[in-house]
Amino acid sequence: MSEGDSLSSVLERRAGRARGSVRFLGLREDEEPIAFSRFAEEAGRVGAGLRARGLKPGALLGLMVRSDMNFARVFLGAVAAGVVPVPLYPPASLKRIDHYLDNLRGVLAVLGLDAVVVAPEVRPVLELVKREGLRGVRVLDLDEVTRATEDPIFHRAAPDELAFIQCTSGSTSVPKPVMIRHENVLANLDALGQQGGDGEGDAMCLWLPMYHDMG
Known part of the structure; x- marks a missing residue:
């Protein structure tokens, strides 16, 4: 990748032609492959x-x-907009909701989120989350965000600009x-790419959750 690149500029170059x-x-193993260019x-x-x-650009967007x-x-869409995504992994179950909220409280104490995207299945805990520091933060519905029909945009980010938290x-x-x-x-x-190959015909499998700190 050339000097001066950013993740958003890589997305722009690959849109329509990669x-x-x-x-x-995942649970639905019938997901069809999607072309990099379309993605x-x-x-x-x-x-x-x-x-x-x-x-x-620069706004903090929580992802539940x-x-x-x-x-x-949504993650890459935020990057394309110059918005800073902040993955906030959803609770694995309501049985450990207290532990989840304890962790969330610690994160929100040092972040000033501008908005949060919430998946439908996380809605049951949304009111609890609001009480833990999200009062006044805009809540965006996942389905509406992913159905965007606007013409694509790609923020011109500097290499040392914040990509995500x-x-x-x-x-x-x-x-x-x-x-x-x-x-x-x-x-x-x-x-x-150097270790796994990123040329035509190469394939790579990643199993980590996308919000994982090794991801």
């Missing part, structure tokens, strides 16, 4: 939709979305937000 495809496997273009449309909803194709759409796992202490810049992401992608 080869290859990506497939997400990058969709990210640009989601980004335009976020801008249309008043989110400006399960690890599936829609997570990737990653929370640590919380296995040894309260999760802590970590700032990840575009240059960090591209260095990681380059390393993956």
Whole structure:
């Protein structure tokens, strides 16, 4: 990747013309592969939709979305808009909701989110989440965000610009937000490409949840 690149500029270059495809496997294993070019273009449309909803470059957008194709759409859409995605993994079950809220409280204490995208299945805990520091934060519906029809946009980010905020796992202490810049992401992608191959005919399988701090 050329010097001066950002993740958003990579998306822009690949929209409409990149080869290859990506497939997400989860509970619904009938998900069809989607071409990289189309996926990058969709990210640009989601980004335009976020801008249309008043989110400006640098705004912090929480993601309470399960690890599936829609997570990737919104995450990359935020990057395309210059909005900073902050993955807030949804609770695995309501049985451990107290532990989940304890961790969330620690993260929200140091973040000032501008909005949060919420998946339908997380709606039951939304009121609890609001009481834990999201009062006044705009709540965006996942389905509406991913149905964006605006023309794609791609923010011209500098390499040292903030790309996203990653929370640590919380296995040894309260999760802590970590700032990840575009240059960090591209260095990681380059390393993956060198080790696993990123040419035509190469395939790579990633099993980690998309909100994981190794992802």
